[in-house]
Amino acid sequence: xxxxxxxxxxxxxxxxxxxxxxxxxxxxxxxxxxxxxxxxxxxxxxxxxxxxxxxxxxxxxxxxxxxxxxxxxxxxxxxxxxxxxxxxxxxxxxxxxxxxxxxxxxxxxxxxxx
Amino acid sequence: xxxxxxxxxxxxxxxxxxxxxxxxxxxxxxxxxxxxxxxxxxxxxxxxxxxxxxxxxxxxxxxxxxxxxxxxxxxxxxxxxxxxxxxxxxxxxxxxxxxxxxxxxxxxxxxxxx
Numbered sequence: 001x002x003x004x005x006x007x008x009x010x011x012x013x014x015x016x017x018x019x020x021x022x023x024x025x026x027x028x029x030x031x032x033x034x035x036x037x038x039x040x041x042x043x044x045x046x047x048x049x050x051x052x053x054x055x056x057x058x059x060x061x062x063x064x065x066x067x068x069x070x071x072x073x074x075x076x077x078x079x080x081x082x083x084x085x086x087x088x089x090x091x092x093x094x095x096x097x098x099x100x101x102x103x104x105x106x107x108x109x110x111x112x113x114x
Numbered sequence: 115x116x117x118x119x120x121x122x123x124x125x126x127x128x129x130x131x132x133x134x135x136x137x138x139x140x141x142x143x144x145x146x147x148x149x150x151x152x153x154x155x156x157x158x159x160x161x162x163x164x165x166x167x168x169x170x171x172x173x174x175x176x177x178x179x180x181x182x183x184x185x186x187x188x189x190x191x192x193x194x195x196x197x198x199x200x201x202x203x204x205x206x207x208x209x210x211x212x213x214x215x216x217x218x219x220x221x222x223x224x225x226x227x228x
Contacts, residue, residue: 004157006157033215033216035216040220040221041220041221042118042203042205042218042219042220042221043158043203043216043218044218045215045216045217048214048215056214056215058215090157090158092158092216102148102160102163103160103216104160105150105157105158105159106157107155107156107157108156108157
């Protein structure tokens, strides 16, 4: 079975631009979460979506937004990019919102801002 | 808020040495605890988990026991291999209003030499 897939793998943008990152969850998984991992740090929670609705949001500015589609895939959008947005963006999925279920991660999109 | 603290790395060992990576947490309630591993250029892979006090998670020779009295979840392996070289993240599930998300430590890099 395919795992969580993310695209693109790498992306280079300049300050002020906008970017869209994509995620396809494991088949049957309805919950998708996004995390930002800055070099040398642990991942930080950005969003959780379940059944196409935002269920949780981390401490990120409104420049960050996301959505989930009827097939449970998801997009993360970041507007007005800053140098500090350079990071590995990870998508994770799990069957539902259950607290005790582990999240399964994709390999991430590495975003570099010049 | 909830938090996870890991020992700083890198941890440098020779092959077949014993490994311990310390992890302590601060959380309200009864979180589930996880260890994830990240190999260079890849996303996070779930290594093991424990959902309640005194549970022992184990996988691929790695073990960790959920110690509520010391709020710890230390990762151990009796004999490390070069292929174990990676970054290890301790994490807990944090529940909010209708959603839950992972809170990670900063990660500990393990380097194993032949």
